Each structure stands twice: as structure tokens, then as C-alpha cells.
Amino acid sequence: MLIQVDHLFHTYTPGTPLAHTALRGVSVEISAGERIGILGPTGSGKSTLVQHLAGLLEPTDGWVWLDGVAAHERSATARARRRRVGLALQYPEDQIFERTVFREVAFGPRNLGLEEAEIAARVRWALEMVGLDPAAMVERVPFTLSGGEMRRVALASIVSLRPEVLILDEPTAGLDPRGREELLARVLAWQKEAGATLILVSHNLEELARVAERAVVLTEGRVVADGPVRQVLSDGESLRSIGLDVPQPVALLQALRQAGWEVRTDRLLAEEAVDEIARAWALRMGCRRESA
Amino acid sequence: MNMLVPGMYVAADSALHRLDPRVKMGAALLLTALPFAAPGLSSTLLISVFVVAVALLSAAPLSALLRTLRSVFWLGCFMFIFHLFTTPGQPLVAWGTMTVTREGLLAGGMQIYRLCLLVIVASLLTFTTSPSQLAHGLESLLGPLARVGLPVRELAMVLTIALRFVPVFFEEIEKITKAQRARGADVRSGRPWQRVRGWVSVFVPIFVKAFRRAEELATAMEARGFRGAQHRTRLIELRLTRRDLAAALFVLAVGAAALGMDRWM
Numbered sequence: 001m002l003i004q005v006d007h008l009f010h011t012y013t014p015g016t017p018l019a020h021t022a023l024r025g026v027s028v029e030i031s032a033g034e035r036i037g038i039l040g041p042t043g044s045g046k047s048t049l050v051q052h053l054a055g056l057l058e059p060t061d062g063w064v065w066l067d068g069v070a071a072h073e074r075s076a077t078a079r080a081r082r083r084r085v086g087l088a089l090q091y092p093e094d095q096i097f098e099r100t101v102f103r104e105v106a107f108g109p110r111n112l113g114l115e116e117a118e119i120a121a122r123v124r125w126a127l128e129m130v131g132l133d134p135a136a137m138v139e140r141v142p143f144t145l146s147g148g149e150m151r152r153v154a155l156a157s158i159v160s161l162r163p164e165v166l167i168l169d170e171p172t173a174g175l176d177p178r179g180r181e182e183l184l185a186r187v188l189a190w191q192k193e194a195g196a197t198l199i200l201v202s203h204n205l206e207e208l209a210r211v212a213e214r215a216v217v218l219t220e221g222r223v224v225a226d227g228p229v230r231q232v233l234s235d236g237e238s239l240r241s242i243g244l245d246v247p248q249p250v251a252l253l254q255a256l257r258q259a260g261w262e263v264r265t266d267r268l269l270a271e272e273a274v275d276e277i278a279r280a281w282a283l284r285m286g287c288r289r290e291s292a
Numbered sequence: 293m294n295m296l297v298p299g300m301y302v303a304a305d306s307a308l309h310r311l312d313p314r315v316k317m318g319a320a321l322l323l324t325a326l327p328f329a330a331p332g333l334s335s336t337l338l339i340s341v342f343v344v345a346v347a348l349l350s351a352a353p354l355s356a357l358l359r360t361l362r363s364v365f366w367l368g369c370f371m372f373i374f375h376l377f378t379t380p381g382q383p384l385v386a387w388g389t390m391t392v393t394r395e396g397l398l399a400g401g402m403q404i405y406r407l408c409l410l411v412i413v414a415s416l417l418t419f420t421t422s423p424s425q426l427a428h429g430l431e432s433l434l435g436p437l438a439r440v441g442l443p444v445r446e447l448a449m450v451l452t453i454a455l456r457f458v459p460v461f462f463e464e465i466e467k468i469t470k471a472q473r474a475r476g477a478d479v480r481s482g483r484p485w486q487r488v489r490g491w492v493s494v495f496v497p498i499f500v501k502a503f504r505r506a507e508e509l510a511t512a513m514e515a516r517g518f519r520g521a522q523h524r525t526r527l528i529e530l531r532l533t534r535r536d537l538a539a540a541l542f543v544l545a546v547g548a549a550a551l552g553m554d555r556w557m
Contacts, residue, residue, distance in 0.1 A: 015355055018302065056470045087474040094464075095471040097496035107493065111476030143500065157475060 001067050001084055001164050001197065003030040003053060008062035010048050010221075022048040024221040025062070032164070035191060035198045037212030037229060039205065041243045045221040046201045047090065050167045053199065054087040083112065086163030090170045092154035093147070101127070101145075101153055102138040108161040126160035127153075129190055131182055148179050155183075159190070165197040172207060180204075184211055205247040209233055209268035217242070234266040249273035256280070300459055301422045306351035308420040312536040313429030319543040320417040326547055327406040335550035336405070342546050343409055343416075352419045360415040361408055368404045375400035423455035432530055453509070464501060468494050 010023040022045045030036060038046050051057045052064045055071035055078065064071040066081040089095070098104035105123045114122070124134040130152040142153055155171060168187070172180040188211055191198040202208050208215060208229065215232040217225035219242040225232050233239070236246045236254060245251070253265045253273055262283060267276045303309075308316070326339055347357060381395030421429070431448035438444045469479055472493045479490040 015353060051470065054474050056473060083476060085474075089467065089471050089474070092471065094501060095468055095475075095493075095497055097493050097500075107477070108475040111478075161475065 001032055001081070002065075003028075003165065003197075004063070004065040005029070005049070005052070006063040006065065008049070008052060008064060009060045010045075010052065010057060011060045014060065021060075022221055023052075026218070026221070026223055028216055028223060028226065030165075030197060030199070032197055033195050035188075035211060035213045036200070037208035037215045038199065038201045038218065039203065039208055039215060039244065040218035042203075044218040044242075046218055047169055048221075049218065050087060050169055050199060050201055051089075053165070053167060054085045055082040056087070083161070084164040085167065086158045086161045086165065087167040088155055088158045088169060088171060090173065092158070092171075093150035094154075095157075096142045096150060096154055099141060100138065101140050101142055104142050104153055105157045105160050108157055112161065122160045122162065123156075126156040129159055129186055130156045131186055132156065148175055151175060152183070162194075163196065165199065166191070167199040167201075169201045170203070171200070172202070172204065180207065187211070205233055205245070206249075206269070209247055217244075219243075230266045230268060233268050253277075300418065302352060302356075302419045303422070304351045304420075306349060306420065308346065308350040308416070310535075311420075311539055312530060312532055313421050313425040314433055314530065315532070315536045315540045315543075316417055316421055317426070317429050317433065318540065320413050322543060322547050323413045324410045326550055327409050330550040330554045331402070332554035335553040336402070338546065338550050338553060339409065343412060347412065347416060350416050350420050352416065357412060357415055357419070361411055364407055364411050368407050371403045371407065372400040375403050424452055426455065427452035428526070428530055457505070460505075461498070461502070464498055465494065468497050 005026055005028045008023050008026045009021070011019055011021045013019050026045070026049060038049065040046050048057065052059065052071065055064070055066070055073075058072045066078075066085065069075075069078050069081050071078065071082065096104055098107060102120075102123055105126055106119050109119045109122050123138065127134040127137055132149065132152050137149075137153075142150060145153065151171075151174075155168070159166070166187070171187075172183060175183065184207060187198065190196070198211070200208065200211055212229045214227065215225070215229040216223060217232060217239075224242060225235070225238060233247055234250050236250065239246055246254070247268050249267055249270050249272065250265055253263050253267055253276060256263050256277065257265055261280050263276050263280045267273045323339065323343065327336055330336070330339070347354070376392055376396045377390055379393055379396035379399045381393035383391045383393050384397065385392045418426070427448040430451060431444055434442065434444045434447070472490060473479060475493075477490040477493050478486040479494065480487075482490070
């Protein structure tokens with residue numbers, strides 16, 4: 001599905017002393033199958049933007065088009081388009097309400113009007129996708145689960161909608177490092193298999209570097225950078241100017257470069273940086289041996 | 293948040309915001325009772341002019357103020373219809389045993405008008421007085437009752453906490469509603485049973501969260517050594533200034549004038 005955001009403005013509680021403009025003319029185009037990371041400091045409008053993509057908010061001005069249909073409209077076509085978008089808000093475990101994990105994950109598919117057999121198959125599949133064992137989980141009471149398990153159940157309840165566009169707003173906030181990595185790896189594997197669009201909102205730059213191909217940077221409700229993730233995330237000056245930092249591997253490589261090393265600084269992942277440093281090291285050693 | 297919730301405090305710096313909460317609460321009480329105690333046309337006019345003047349002083353946006361009236365729409369309709377058919381007088385229209393009288397129309401209209409005044413006055417109080425100020429004011433006003441064993445300070449604490457969490461509660465409802473809509477829940481449209489299911493999916497998480505929050509708050513208060521209300525000192529000490537006294541006297545004068553107008557005019 002093609003998502004077009006066209007000069008989108010959003011103001012909360014307009015016309016009151018609490019009025020707050022979260023988006024000021026955002027334009028982005030997202031094609032089917034892209035993996036996009038949205039980053040920006042707190043209060044930059046990331047969450048507002050993704051809620052617009054799911055048609056949950058009405059633009060104050062501008063448009064959000066899902067395959068050419070306005071996302072927030074009440075028409076049947078708009079509703080059908082919205083159903084192809086799955087959005088997990090921040091702390092999705094807050095939305096859990098059912099008596100069993102099965103019913104919780106089945107809520108979305110049931111709202112889609114699917115048959116029982118299909119619903120059961122989707123629940124199993126969704127639980128497996130987020131790394132939970134369906135056989136052990138389906139009868140459990142969600143409120144007795146651990147925080148990490150509740151997060152996964154909540155994400156499974158979105159994934160079970162089998163969206164063409166999956167939007168995750170800070171999905172790993174509050175998870176331990178291993179939980180983060182595993183969850184993202186699974187989401188990534190699913191995205192590649194299903195050919196879905198993945199939109200990830202995160203403060204965690206390493207995480208974005210690992211998952212996204214393209215990065216969109218928001219600050220104060222405006223898009224200040226939009227391009228290949230490697231390019232955007234290694235641009236230390238721009239990132240620092242809006243209060244963000246470069247990923248640690250980039251910071252290390254930049255420091256080495258300043259110390260006179262011949263290294264590329266657009267290596268975002270730790271393992272890439274290790275390879276880059278090893279290559280540069282071998283080169284230096286080689287030079288020294290030759291001159292000796 | 294997409295709306296001004298009735299009863300929400302709007303931080304600003306206006307003459308009304310700076311007034312002592314006790315004066316505001318007393319004035320609000322007087323102004324809500326007055327239209328019912330002084331039902332005449334001229335006194336109602338006087339009170340209306342005064343309320344409008346106060347609203348202008350409050351820096352509260354007029355549209356938001358008027359929007360709070362929506363909360364009593366059905367009550368207003370009910371009251372109007374009730375008066376319409378039960379007031380005896382000169383008949384205008386009659387269906388069988390039901391008669392609409394000229395007096396009924398007037399009385400119903402006046403009743404709605406008074407109800408609106410009441411809501412506006414109450415909203416003005418909460419728009420311009422922070423929850424903690426309200427609680428301090430109440431504590432101070434009810435102070436004498438502590439001697440007869442009423443746990444005034446504890447009540448004030450309960451009130452502060454309850455008021456403090458009203459906006460949080462509304463935000464929470466909005467967030468969960470969005471989350472469930474994203475899962476295809478029908479909260480606004482759809483068949484009745486679908487809507488009921490939609491609302492269940494919103495309210496269960498809200499209650500779960502509210503209980504959890506209450507527990508966390510209790511733990512946090514205990515961890516900070518909160519032990520009831522004995523011998524507590526306060527950050528905000530209420531002190532009546534000359535301006536507060538002047539405002540109180542002025543409100544009393546308006547009240548007296550309204551009552552007098554009905555008697556002698």
C-alpha cells in the first residue's frame with residue numbers, strides 16, 4: 001500500500017490555552033515493502049504522525065492518503081484501507097482486556113469477521129511470531145504474565161490482523177536487551193517474508209540502524225532529514241543539532257578518524273564497526289611493515 | 293487530549309486565577325444558589341451580567357466555556373419538558389390531557405437558563421482554580437468541622453488526589469480507545485453489540501490501570517513517610533488579601549441587590 005502524507009498539520013485542543021501544534025507541514029511518501037525508521041527527540045511529533053497513518057486522528061490541515069483514500073474518512077473504502085494498517089501504540093500492554101491470551105489475540109481477527117478456524121490459526125501464528133509458545137500461552141490470564149510477556153501478547157494482538165503496513169511505536173521500550181534484539185529479529189524476519197511495510201518509531205538509534213533502510217527525522221513537528229539510514233544516522237552534526245546523538249559505533253569511528261585513522265564513519269552496527277576497524281588496523285600494520 | 297473536559301483546570305494568570313480559593317468557592321456557591329432564590333427577570337439579568345463579567349475576567353476561552361454546557365444537555369431537555377407540561381396557566385397547545393401553557397414555556401426556558409448559569413459558574417471555578425487550591429480551600433472552609441470529628445484533612449487529601457487524576461483518566465481513555473480502534477473495535481459506529489464489545493475493550497484496561505496506579509501511589513506515599521494528616525505543614529498557606537475581601541464584599545453586594553430587586557421592583 002502506498003502511503004502519502006501531504007503537508008500534514010496537527011494541533012491538539014485547538015482554540016484553547018492548551019492548544020499544542022504537534023505537526024507543522026509534514027510530507028512523506030512510503031511505498032509498499034519499505035522499512036522505515038522514524039526518529040526524533042521527545043515531543044517531536046513521531047507518535048502523532050504514526051497515529052495519522054492509521055487514520056486515528058483527523059488532520060488539522062493537509063492529507064494522509066492510503067492508496068489514494070483519505071485515512072481518517074468514515075467511508076467504507078477508508079475503513080477497508082485502515083484495516084490494512086496495524087499500529088501498536090507505545091506501551092501496548094495497556095490495551096490488554098481479555099480473560100485469556102487466546103481471546104486477547106483473537107480480538108482483532110474477530111473484528112475482521114473471520115471464521116473460527118482462521119482465527120485460531122492466526123492466534124497461534126501471531127504468538128509464535130512474537131516468540132511465545134502458543135500451546136503454553138493460549139489459556140493463560142494475560143494480567144498474570146510478566147511485563148515482557150504482556151508486551152509480546154499485545155504485539156501479537158496487532159500482528160494477528162496480518163497488516164500490510166505494521167507500525168510499531170517504541171516497541172522495545174522497557175524490555176531487556178536480549179528481549180529487544182529477539183523481538184526485532186522476529187519482526188524483521190516476518191517483514192521480509194510477508195513483504196510488508198514496516199514503520200518503526202524509536203529513540204534507539206542502534207535499533208533503527210539494524211531494522212530500517214530509510215530514516216525520517218522529525219523535530220518540532222517538521223521533517224528535517226529523510227534518506228538512507230546509513231547516511232542519516234552517520235550525520236553527527238545534524239543529529240546533535242536537534243538533541244540526538246549518533247549511534248555509538250559511528251561515534252567511535254568518528255573519533256578514530258579524527259585521530260588520523262583511515263576509516264569510513266557510516267558503519268552503524270557494532271559488528272560493521274569492528275570489521276572496519278580491523279580493516280584499517282591491518283592497513284596501518286601493513287604500512288608500518290613496508291616502511292620498516 | 294482533544295477536548296476541554298468539564299472541570300479541567302486551565303493554568304493562566306488572570307484576576308480570577310489569583311483570587312483566594314475560599315472566596316471563589318463561596319462566590320460560586322452563592323451564584324449557583326442565587327438564580328433559584330431570586331427567580332425574577334431583572335435579578336436574573338443582573339446575575340447574568342455579573343457572570344459574564346467574571347467570565348471575561350477569567351481568561352477562559354468562551355467557546356470552551358460554552359462547550360461545558362453540553363454535559364447537561366439531556367438534563368436541560370428533561371427539565372424543559374417537565375415544566376412545559378406541568379405549569380398551569382394560559383393554554384397554547386393541547387393534545388388530549390396534555391396542555392402546553394404560556395407560563396410553562398416561560399418557566400421551562402428560565403429553568404434551562406438557570407441550569408446553564410449554574411454550569412458556567414461551576415466551570416469558571418474549576419477552570420481558574422487548581423485542584424490543590426480547591427482542596428486547600430475546602431479544607432480551610434470545613435476546618436471548624438474537624439472539632440466535631442470530621443476527618444477534614446484526609447477528605448481534602450482524597451479530593452486532591454481524585455481531582456489530580458481526572459485529566460490522566462481522560463487521557464487514558466483516549467489512548468486506549470485509539471488502540472482498540474486500531475484493532476478494528478467499533479466504539480462510535482457499528483451495531484449495538486459491537487459497540488458494547490468496543491466499550492468493554494476500553495473500560496477493562498482503564499480500570500486495571502486505575503487500580504494499579506492507586507496501589508503504586510499508596511506505596512509511593514508510604515515510602516515518603518506519609519502518615520495521615522496530623523501535624524502536617526503546607527506549602528501553600530492561604531491568606532486573605534485586601535483584594536480577596538473586596539471581591540467577597542462585591543459578590544455579596546450583587547447577591548443582596550438581586551434578592552432586593554425581586555422584592556421591591
